[in-house]
Amino acid sequence: GESVGLHLPTLSVQEGDNSIINCAYSNSASDYFIWYKQESGKGPQFIIDIRSNMDKRQGQRVTVLLNKTVKHLSLQIAATQPGDSAVYFCAENIRPTGRRALTFGSGTRLQVQP
Amino acid sequence: DARVTQTPRDKVTEMGQEVTMRCQPILGHNTVFWYRQTMMQGLELLAYFRNRAPLDDSGMPKDRFSAEMPDATLATLKIQPSEPRDSAVYFCASGTGGGETQYFGPGTRLLVL
Numbered sequence: 001g002e003s004v005g006l007h008l009p010t011l012s013v014q015e016g017d018n019s020i021i022n023c024a025y026s027n028s029a030s031d032y033f034i035w036y037k038q039e040s041g042k043g044p045q046f047i048i049d050i051r052s053n054m055d056k057r058q059g060q061r062v063t064v065l066l067n068k069t070v071k072h073l074s075l076q077i078a079a080t081q082p083g084d085s086a087v088y089f090c091a092e093n094i095r096p097t098g099r100r101a102l103t104f105g106s107g108t109r110l111q112v113q114p
Numbered sequence: 115d116a117r118v119t120q121t122p123r124d125k126v127t128e129m130g131q132e133v134t135m136r137c138q139p140i141l142g143h144n145t146v147f148w149y150r151q152t153m154m155q156g157l158e159l160l161a162y163f164r165n166r167a168p169l170d171d172s173g174m175p176k177d178r179f180s181a182e183m184p185d186a187t188l189a190t191l192k193i194q195p196s197e198p199r200d201s202a203v204y205f206c207a208s209g210t211g212g213g214e215t216q217y218f219g220p221g222t223r224l225l226v227l
């Protein structure tokens with residue numbers, strides 16, 4: 001079945017290091033991808049998005065890379081800070097049926113060690 | 115600072131009772147989504163509205179759940195009767211256009227005893 005999944009359920013990094021969170025998707029028709037950050041007790045917060053006609057997009061301290069050949073998405077966080085500790089979700093937009101809703105992956109927990 | 119608001123933030127109820135959750139989308143947003151989040155299932159899409167019309171509610175148990183948008187500033191999700199398995203955090207999100215970028219509310223944490 002079509003799904004969005006994550007390789008690593010928990011990622012632990014040292015403060016100041018770079019973090020890479022990975023995501024695999026299975027639907028080649030997906031054309032839009034988003035990364036969300038969810039802190040404990042809060043709703044998911046939009047971080048960055050990318051369309052399928054791009055392979056890289058940069059934001060403030062974050063970069064999203066898209067490899068359509070292997071259906072892989074990654075989120076890179078530069079100089080990781082304690083405030084980056086959260087669960088990160090990738091989500092994809094699936095359009096085959098005209099339905100414009102996101103399908104979320106299971107999430108990766110990022111733990112930043114001081 | 116525009117944001118999605120949800121009420122109540124927490125709800126504890128007994129099995130069989132009706133539960134109503136409310137959401138105020140960001141002003142100007144024309145798409146509204148309801149999600150349920152549990153440890154086991156993650157984020158599940160329950161319903162999706164565009165311009166107040168339901169576009170997709172296939173993820174919602176029809177026998178007990180209902181979602182409506184009485185007006186552009188209010189979306190409601192009702193459970194009647196509630197069951198312990200409905201215990202979860204329910205999120206509302208809103209967006210513009212095709213609903214691609216969605217902005218989430220803080221959620222309603224529901225516990226059904």
